[in-house]
Amino acid sequence: MTRLEDDFVVLDRAHDDAHGPARGADDVFDGATASVAARRRRARMLSAAGLVLVALAGGVALTSGGDGDDETQVDVGAASEGDGGDTDGAGPSDPQPTTTRAPTTVPAGEATRGQLVDVRISAQGGADQVVFQLVEGSDELVAAATVTPTAAPPTGECDPATVELDGAGFLAVRLPADTTADPEGVPPALAGPLAYDESRQITAVEITCAFEGVAVAAIGLVQPDAPFAVQRLSNPPRLLVEVYPR
Amino acid sequence: MPADQHRLDPPGTPRRSRGEDELDRARFAALYPELRRFASATAELDQDPDDLIQEALTQVLRRGGLARLDEPVAYLKRTIVHLAANDRRRLGRRRRALAQVQAPLSAEPTYPSDVADLLALEPADRAVLWLVEVERLSAEQVAEVLECSPEAARTRATRARRRLRRALDEEEARS
Numbered sequence: 001m002t003r004l005e006d007d008f009v010v011l012d013r014a015h016d017d018a019h020g021p022a023r024g025a026d027d028v029f030d031g032a033t034a035s036v037a038a039r040r041r042r043a044r045m046l047s048a049a050g051l052v053l054v055a056l057a058g059g060v061a062l063t064s065g066g067d068g069d070d071e072t073q074v075d076v077g078a079a080s081e082g083d084g085g086d087t088d089g090a091g092p093s094d095p096q097p098t099t100t101r102a103p104t105t106v107p108a109g110e111a112t113r114g115q116l117v118d119v120r121i122s123a124q125g126g127a128d129q130v131v132f133q134l135v136e137g138s139d140e141l142v143a144a145a146t147v148t149p150t151a152a153p154p155t156g157e158c159d160p161a162t163v164e165l166d167g168a169g170f171l172a173v174r175l176p177a178d179t180t181a182d183p184e185g186v187p188p189a190l191a192g193p194l195a196y197d198e199s200r201q202i203t204a205v206e207i208t209c210a211f212e213g214v215a216v217a218a219i220g221l222v223q224p225d226a227p228f229a230v231q232r233l234s235n236p237p238r239l240l241v242e243v244y245p246r
Numbered sequence: 247m248p249a250d251q252h253r254l255d256p257p258g259t260p261r262r263s264r265g266e267d268e269l270d271r272a273r274f275a276a277l278y279p280e281l282r283r284f285a286s287a288t289a290e291l292d293q294d295p296d297d298l299i300q301e302a303l304t305q306v307l308r309r310g311g312l313a314r315l316d317e318p319v320a321y322l323k324r325t326i327v328h329l330a331a332n333d334r335r336r337l338g339r340r341r342r343a344l345a346q347v348q349a350p351l352s353a354e355p356t357y358p359s360d361v362a363d364l365l366a367l368e369p370a371d372r373a374v375l376w377l378v379e380v381e382r383l384s385a386e387q388v389a390e391v392l393e394c395s396p397e398a399a400r401t402r403a404t405r406a407r408r409r410l411r412r413a414l415d416e417e418e419a420r421s
Binding site: 002003004007008010011012014015018019024025026027028029032033035036065074150164177 | 301
C-alpha cells in the first residue's frame with residue numbers, strides 16, 4: 001500500500017470517528033427515498049399555500065395559467081425598466097431598478113443558439129439575484145431571454161409537464177441556449193435545485209428543461225407576487241434576475 | 247422528444263413502482279462500497295460521506311432512478327464531488343464567520359499531519375488522487391467522472407500531486 005493510500009485509509013477512519021461507522025447501503029437508500037418523499041410533500045404544501053396567497057392578493061400569477069408553462073407571450077412593452085441594452089456591464093450593486101410583475105423580455109437582439117454554462121445565486125441589498133451565464137461570444141442571445149411569473153414551476157417542452165420545486169410562486173426563465181452536453185441534460189453542477197443559504201426572496205432555482213436550443217429554469221419565490229427586475233450583463237454574457245421583497 | 251436531444255428529466259416525476267425501487271435498491275447496494283470509499287476520500291472531515299452519497303442518490307431518484315443512467319457510478323461520483331465542493335464553500339463561510347466571534351481553537355488535530363495536508367486540498371483534487379492513485383483509473387475514466395477532457399484530468403492529477411508533495415515537504419522541513 002502506498003503512502004497516499006495509507007493516508008486515505010486514515011482519512012476514512014477519521015470520518016468514522018467524526019460521524020460514526022458507515023451507515024450501510026440500505027440505510028442510505030432509505031434516507032434518499034424518504035428525502036424524495038419529503039420534498040414532494042413540501043412542494044405540494046408550498047404550491048397549495050402559494051395559490052391561496054396569490055388568490056387572496058389578486059395577483060397576476062393565476063392568470064398565467066395552469067401548469068405555469070403557458071406558451072403565450074404577453075406583450076412586453078410594459079416590461080421593467082430594463083428596456084435597455086444600456087444595462088450592459090451593469091453590476092449587481094447598481095441602483096435598484098424599477099421592478100415589475102409583468103412578463104419581461106430583455107430588449108431584442110439577434111437570437112441564435114448558445115450554451116448555458118453556469119447558474120449562480122447571491123443576495124445583495126435585500127434582493128436575491130440569480131445569474132444565468134452563457135458561453136463567451138453569445139451576448140446577443142441574452143437579449144432573447146424572457147422572464148415570466150407563473151403559478152407552477154415551468155417545464156418548457158420537456159415531459160412530464162410538472163416538476164416539484166419549493167416556492168409560493170415562480171418565475172419562468174427561458175434562454176435561447178442549450179446546457180452543456182451531458183447524457184442527463186445538465187451537468188451535476190447545474191442539476192437539482194440550487195439554493196443559497198442567505199436567500200430571503202427565493203427558495204431555489206432549477207433548470208427544468210433543455211430542449212432544442214431553449215433552456216428553461218424555474219425560480220421558486222418565497223412571496224408569490226414578489227417584484228423582479230431583469231438586466232443583461234456582458235463580459236461574460238449573463239442574464240441577471242433580481243427578486244425584491246414586496 | 248427525440249432521444250438525441252439534451253434533456254433533463256424533471257425531478258419528482260415520474261412516480262416509480264415498488265419493483266423499480268427494489269431494483270434500484272439492489273443496484274445501489276452493489277455500488278455502495280465503492281461510493282462510500284470515494285465519498286470518504288472526497289468529503290471534508292466535517293461532512294458525513296454517507297450524507298453526500300444520500301443526497302447524490304436523492305437527486306438520481308428524483309429523476310427516475312439508477313436505471314436511467316448509462317454510467318451510474320460515474321454520475322454519482324461526479325455529483326458527490328460537486329456536493330462536497332459546494333459544502334466546502336458553504337462551510338468555509340461559516341468557519342470564517344465563527345472565527346470572528348470565537349477564540350481560535352488550540353486543540354491539535356487528532357489525525358496525522360499527512361491527512362491534514364490531504365484535507366487541505368480541494369475535494370475535486372482529492373477525488374482525482376483517489377481515482378488515479380487508488381482506483382488506478384485512466385485519464386479517460388477520470389475525465390468521465392469529473393466531466394472534463396482527459397487532458398484536463400491529467401493536468402489536475404499532476405497539480406494535485408504537486409500540491410500534496412509540496413505540503414508534505416514543508417511538513418518534513420518543519421519537523
